[in-house]
Amino acid sequence: MFEKIKAEIDGIMERDPSAKSRFQVYMFSPGFKAMRAYRKAHRLYERGRFFMAARVSAKARRRTGIEIHPGAKIGEGLFIDHGTGVVIGETTEIGDNCTIYQGVTLGGTGKDKGKRHPTLGDNVLVGAGAKVLGPLKIGNNARIASGAVVLDAVPDNATVVGVPGRVVKINGRKVEKKPAADLDHVHVADPVSMEFCLLRLEIQKIKESMADGG
Numbered sequence: 001m002f003e004k005i006k007a008e009i010d011g012i013m014e015r016d017p018s019a020k021s022r023f024q025v026y027m028f029s030p031g032f033k034a035m036r037a038y039r040k041a042h043r044l045y046e047r048g049r050f051f052m053a054a055r056v057s058a059k060a061r062r063r064t065g066i067e068i069h070p071g072a073k074i075g076e077g078l079f080i081d082h083g084t085g086v087v088i089g090e091t092t093e094i095g096d097n098c099t100i101y102q103g104v105t106l107g108g109t110g111k112d113k114g115k116r117h118p119t120l121g122d123n124v125l126v127g128a129g130a131k132v133l134g135p136l137k138i139g140n141n142a143r144i145a146s147g148a149v150v151l152d153a154v155p156d157n158a159t160v161v162g163v164p165g166r167v168v169k170i171n172g173r174k175v176e177k178k179p180a181a182d183l184d185h186v187h188v189a190d191p192v193s194m195e196f197c198l199l200r201l202e203i204q205k206i207k208e209s210m211a212d213g214g
């Protein structure tokens with residue numbers, strides 16, 4: 001138990017440049033507090049003690065601003081930085097060594113039943129304010145940019161940005177952007193040649209009517 005707590009604190013020390021000591025993390029890190037409460041709530045939840053689990057979870061939410069449903073399945077080494085406004089839904093699954101910043105929602109779209117929340121692989125980073133919605137899979141080492149809204153599965157080693165989220169990098173290489181049809185400045189019709197075409201048609205018509213004697 002003590003070893004697990006120490007490993008969790010060490011994980012935070014590695015990823016939080018502002019953490020000055022283990023004691024400081026133990027005393028004041030909201031992510032650390034929320035995770036300790038979650039582990040307790042999850043154990044109660046697994047034993048079917050749903051009311052007690054909800055009680056522990058609600059108390060942690062009041063103290064940290066982080067809401068983790070006791071039913072969520074979370075691996076080792078999750079680092080929730082700052083934490084305020086983080087919501088992790090009941091059927092969420094999170095692999096090992098993930099990082100989540102403030103304002104992140106791992107939630108449902110409201111359209112699914114049963115498994116409604118995302119599954120994150122290992123070493124996933126979810127930036128501040130990002131929303132990952134639905135029972136979709138986020139691959140290992142994926143990076144979800146701050147402010148992104150992710151509605152589709154994300155492959156391993158991909159970076160996703162924007163609303164709706166789109167993959168901009170994969171395995172460290174940028175993904176080419178497709179020009180939008182109405183922004184294609186290369187394949188636009190030439191207005192001068194279009195005018196010539198119209199003029200030739202008019203001349204053709206005049207020639208035909210003269211040939212008819214009209």
Ligand SMILES: CC(C)(COP(=O)(O)OP(=O)(O)OC[C@H]1O[C@@H](n2cnc3c(N)ncnc32)[C@H](O)[C@@H]1OP(=O)(O)O)[C@@H](O)C(=O)NCCC(=O)NCCS
Pocket residue numbers: 082101125126127128129143144145146147148159160161162168169174
């Ligand atoms: C996405 C992120 C993880 C960087 O990942 P990366 O794989 O190193 O990606 P890059 O920095 O190479 O950026 C790739 C592209 O995405 C763009 N991008 C990066 N972050 C973005 C964001 N939040 N929103 C929109 N576009 C973003 C970059 O401008 C770049 O665009 P370009 O190809 O047109 O130049 C990082 O930008 C991020 O959002 N981190 C979250 C940090 C955070 O939440 N901090 C809170 C601290 S309190």
